[in-house]
Amino acid sequence: MTDVDETGGGKRVGWVELYFDLVFVFAVGQVAHGVVADPHWARVAAAGGLFATLWWTWIGFAVLYNRRGDDRRVADRLFVLAGTIPCGIAATQAHHVFEGHPAIFAAAMAGVRLILAAAHRWPAREGLDQRRISWGYTISAVLFGVSAIIPQTWALWVFALLQEAGFLLLGDRPKRRRGERRERPTREARWRSMWAPPSDPNLAVDSAHLAERFGLFMILLLGELVITVGTAALERPADDLAYWASLAAGLVMAGALWWLYFTSAALIYERMLDLSGGNPALAYSLYAGGHLFPAFALLLIAAGVNLSLHESPPQAAGWFTTIGLALYLSGTRVFSAGPAERWYGSAARTAALAATVCLAFLGRVLPAPAVVVVVAAWAVGSTVVAAGIRHRALDRFGADPVAFLRSIETARRNAHDRETRPATDLRGPRGAGEAEPAE
Incomplete structure (x- = not known):
């Protein structure tokens, strides 16, 4: 199977991606079962944090294969298959996270992010610079690794997930001259930038x-x-x-x-x-x-x-x-x-x-x-x-x-x-004979 639709409908989901999802069927099921085992709102909040961690892990592989994955390349398939191992370990340890023992789960999350970091370092399509994403996943791997050996792991997990959300699916960033002050874009400017095609096709x-x-x-x-x-x-x-x-x-x-x-x-x-x-x-x-x-x-x-x-x-x-x-x-x-x-x-x-x-x-x-x-x-x-x-x-x-x-x-x-309209503008246009206010 190729992952490019010959009819012109765009790229198709690869078979190895479907196999990868089987691991997450079990993982998300464990999160839901954790809520059933202890039906309280504190458990729902913990399940939400656990699901978000698994979610951004899955997002990492989805974005990776969207931009550079190809079922015809052995290396791309191997990276995804390698990711199923730590993800499977994490799925089996989800209930231990609810019980206050997240060490193995955190170590597995660190391992899968090392795989993502290596995958983005692998030669991708020409012109696509993925070094920043690779370094971001390396930082996340360190944070999850540290959280496996120290208490209060949620703070490190939140920081890791927030920084992952910052570098994945990056859009265009205007270049600034040295010493130039960055101005905060208006809401309209941000909205326009979301609808414009990226200046870099890659x-x-x-x-x-x-x-x-x-x-x-x-x-x-x-x-x-x-x-x-x-x-x-x-x-x-x-x-x-x-x-x-x-x-x-x-x-x-x-x-x-x-x-x-x-x-x-x-x-x-x-x-x-x-x-x-x-x-x-x-x-x-x-x-x-x-x-x-x-x-x-x-x-x-x-x-x-x-x-x-x-x-x-x-x-x-x-x-x-x-x-x-x-x-x-x-x-x-x-x-x-x-x-x-x-x-x-x-x-x-x-x-x-x-x-x-x-x-x-x-x-x-x-x-x-x-x-x-x-x-x-x-x-x-x-x-x-x-x-x-x-x-x-x-x-x-x-x-x-x-x-x-x-x-x-x-x-x-x-x-x-x-x-943004001034309050004086709410009175409507002046009449034909209305004089301008005196200075």
Whole structure:
């Protein structure tokens, strides 16, 4: 298999990448199981930090293969296969991190970052300077290595992940003359830079490959929800009709979440990135950073549904499910109508997300499996509403992408003008006979 689509559709996901993802199926499953084992909000926060660590590890290999990977090169395949070993070790040690013993997990994370550092030092395509990324991963490896032997590891992990987020998917940075003071760019300037193709073509990312890569990862996370629902069937009697109703509801919810992402958000994200010429800053906003919360939300939903199907579900089960669904809806921006959205559209979106969270209060009058049924019905309703909103956005975007982007630019400029307009300008233009103020 080659990783370049001969039909012109862009780069394809390599077979070795799919094999690499098998390790993360187990890893993210361990994170979700950690929440189920101790359903408290402190455990959810710890699971979020653990998931973010695994997430940026996965992002590193996704970006590596997007820019320079090729299944036809033995070295590229070997780097990915080598990364499965420390990642597999880290997956087996996830539960020890929850128990306060993160040493082996941290050492494994250090090892995988050394592999990423070496991979970026390997000769890449001509003109692509990856030395900064290589040094960044080397620093992260040192930080994770030190955290394996000293207490208070979370501070070092946070610093390592933040600096990784700073050097991955770097965009263009304007060059300054020596002694020249750097001016902070305006919001409009930052927005324009995200839509402009990178001045160095070697920095561009392949939109088709990145969209497919993240889409496959979201499928894996949705699979965790399906596995959770299916596994619970092994422990319940066949004549429990309430359970079978909640089982069907869980599968319906998984299907609705799939529909929300792949029939609206995924299509728009890929088109936007492709139109920007593979701008790395936009790729970061849409994928690397933009998918973090909805991806973790799927694990939180899976944990909530799992707990809801227990014989004695905890009170937090409903909250995990509803808050996870609200995070997923917000993170995928499926209720956003685009730049032309009025204030009442934004207010309605906020109210819908708040109502999603408040469905957990039904747990005071309904059993947990019944709450799953209600939340699943709410997810289906949200899918129907979002499908109409995003379909119109896709039509506007597909009919004339340039006009669509121009409307965004106009909306952004008008918002910027309203924020910076002097108070005296709010009175409107002077009349024809109005005199100029005296000096």
